[in-house]
Amino acid sequence: MTALQLKPGTSWSETYARCLRAAPEAFAADRLLNLVRGEWRAVGTPGEHTTPLDGTPIPGPPRVEMDEAQAAVAFAIQEHAAWGKQPMEERKARVAAAVEGLAEQRDLLALLLVWEIGKPWRLACADVDRALDGVRWYLEQIDRQLAGRSPLPGPVSNIASWNYPMSVQVHAELVQLLAGNAVVAKTPSQGGFHCLTLAHAVMRRAGLPVTLLSGQGGRIADALIRAEGLGALAFVGGRANGRKAATALADLNRRHFLEQEGLNTWGVWDFSDWPTLAAHLRKGFEYAKQRCTAYPRYVVQRSLFPAFLETYLGVLDGLRFGHPLAVADPADPLPELDFGPVIHATKAAELRGHFAAAVTARAVPLYVGDLAAGAFLPGQSTDAYLAPAALLDPPTSWALQHSEPFGPLDSIALVDTEAELLAAMNAGNGSLVASLATDDLAFADRIAPDLLAFKIGINKPRSRGDREEVFGGLGASWKGAFVGGDLLVRAVSYGPDGAEEKLYGNFPSYSLYPPR
Structure with a gap:
């Protein structure tokens, strides 16, 4: 059997060299930079990291401490006030420019996902493509979705998992920006930080008010969750950290959507x-x-x-x-x-x-x-x-x-x-999806309402969904507003005349079960 070899042009050293050429403001020869206070800065302490592909050492996330995180959030709050006053057409033009810039870097973004989080090439490309296609849909729909609505009073803080940096995190951030909100994002500690660094370099070049920083969650969480002036928290991760985030938000009455693990x-x-x-x-x-x-x-x-x-x-x-x-x-x-x-x-x-x-x-x-x-x-x-x-x-x-x-x-x-x-x-005390394989559709109709899952598939799997489909979780798998399509925009904007409103979601004070 012929011995396998690394595909020419795809080595980590070649991949990182491409990052240096594509975004020299965000990548140094020996470390990543943080996008804080409006600029890419060599702040934070880079950690040791290895790629899961073969153990090759790669630059780790440059973790900042609380003082830098607080300064970054304070600057984002200032940017938010100016961004929300931009006309809709200007916001759309800048987001569209970012989407096209990301499309130009599509293959490099996908290759970073391969090296950082081990995605096969086809799936890595799909992650990038789904993010860009999704935002293009929102660009077409956002005038209708925001009719009579206004931005939140402060930026949206994003704490996301490592497994879908583009189609979950970057996608959500670009929609938040379309809605008139500045964005603060934390890189996941386990991977995806190179991909996110390149993506945010492109977004910043397009004139978008984005902040990207790295740090240990337990050390900077208060700045990203409880800082006065933030408008909402978007969280994707495990139940333990989600529970801590929900506890930290308990007395703030701040908008949130916390996607947590579920046993599907x-x-x-x-x-x-x-x-x-x-x-x-x-x-x-x-x-x-x-x-x-x-x-x-x-x-x-x-x-x-x-x-x-x-x-x-x-x-x-x-x-x-x-x-x-x-x-x-x-x-x-x-x-x-x-x-x-x-x-x-x-x-x-x-x-x-x-x-x-x-x-x-x-x-x-x-x-x-x-x-x-x-x-x-x-x-x-x-x-x-x-x-x-x-x-x-x-x-x-x-x-x-x-x-x-x-x-x-x-x-x-x-x-x-x-x-x-x-x-x-x-x-599992609540999950995002569940499915039933059965020839008896009457049985499925009878039992599906008793399943503790947000989406039920009959003879098919269910997925996260977006655009025209609601996404959320039941039980311990979700806390806060449901998202997807129009609901994602509603979650990051206020109603007519800036009025607060009761969002559709999984909140402690009441339970709204989604339509099947």
């Missing part, structure tokens, strides 16, 4: 269309299930388990994983992989430990993938890679019984009654 499940009951399910299962492994709408838990009617198992194991055997930039011949295109590494070696080791702990507690090791089946460079580190694995009936005491693994580690529960199906599917 797929129930299988009175079902027979296994080829269709197989296609959905295969797609579900994209990016190693490192996304908020992945399905890591399957709840299966016991009598259907043989057919489900045959389908499921066939999917796992056909998964393609490995180094996203490894090719057999320099002329070959980048490989079509389902997934590369997980976000870092520590996460891979953690998931291996969870698997072993479940087996020790008498779960059945249903499938154990082999890293030898992956496509890797000779001698490269594979510490951050995890072959797909699955457990049957893990114990209720298992650490992942009520939380998402965020990796290619599935669990399967067998049930005999509808009540057991509901209980098993709702074990």
Whole structure:
């Protein structure tokens, strides 16, 4: 078998050199800069970091302390006042210029996502494209969406996860800017900071009032969440940090939308269309299930388990994983992989430990993938890679019984009654999505309202969605305003005459369940 090699022109040194040429104001030879107080500045202490692809050292996020974070937010508040007075046509022109500038850097942004967070090339390109296409839609709709509305009284603070820097974070920021708000954004500590640095360099060149800084959440959180003068908080992350953010906001009556993890499940009951399910299962492994709408838990009617198992194991055997930039011949295109590494070696080791702990507690090791089946460079580190694995009936005491693994580690529960199906599917105390595979649509209609998930798919998966579709979560998976399409604009603007309004969302004081 021919040894694989790195695709020419894609090495980290070549990629970083391209960043230096594309945005010399934001990248130094040995470090990233922070966009604070209106300029790119060499403030903060760069940390050590390695790429999950093969352990190559790369510049880490330059973490600032509280005093710099406070100064950055204070400057953003000043910029917000001027930006909100800009005519709509001027705001649209600058955002459109940023979108076109980002489109010019599309391939470099995608390559940074490959190196920083391990996305296969196709998925990295899709992340960038979805961000740009989404903002183009808002540019067409924003006059209607903002009719009679006004900006928030202060900037929107963004604290986002590492897994979708473009299609979640940058996309949201550009919509917030269209609505007349300045933006403050924190880079995720685990990855995505190079991509975000390049994106914000383009945005700043277009004349947009954006701030981008790095820092340890526990040290600068008060500046990004509680600072007087901020207008809203947009958060994407785990429940522990989301809970801290919600607690910090409790006495401020400040707008917020906090997207938190949820254990999304797929129930299988009175079902027979296994080829269709197989296609959905295969797609579900994209990016190693490192996304908020992945399905890591399957709840299966016991009598259907043989057919489900045959389908499921066939999917796992056909998964393609490995180094996203490894090719057999320099002329070959980048490989079509389902997934590369997980976000870092520590996460891979953690998931291996969870698997072993479940087996020790008498779960059945249903499938154990082999890293030898992956496509890797000779001698490269594979510490951050995890072959797909699955457990049957893990114990209720298992650490992942009520939380998402965020990796290619599935669990399967067998049930005999509808009540057991509901209980098993709702074990995570709220989620973003859930699905039912069933031939009995009357059964689906009857049981779907009792599932603690914001979106329910019948014989299909559900996704985050945007544009014309609402997105949110039920239970502990979400706090605050629901977003997507018009609702995202409403969440970052005030109603007619600057009036405060009751937003559609998942708030402590009342519960609004979304339409199915």
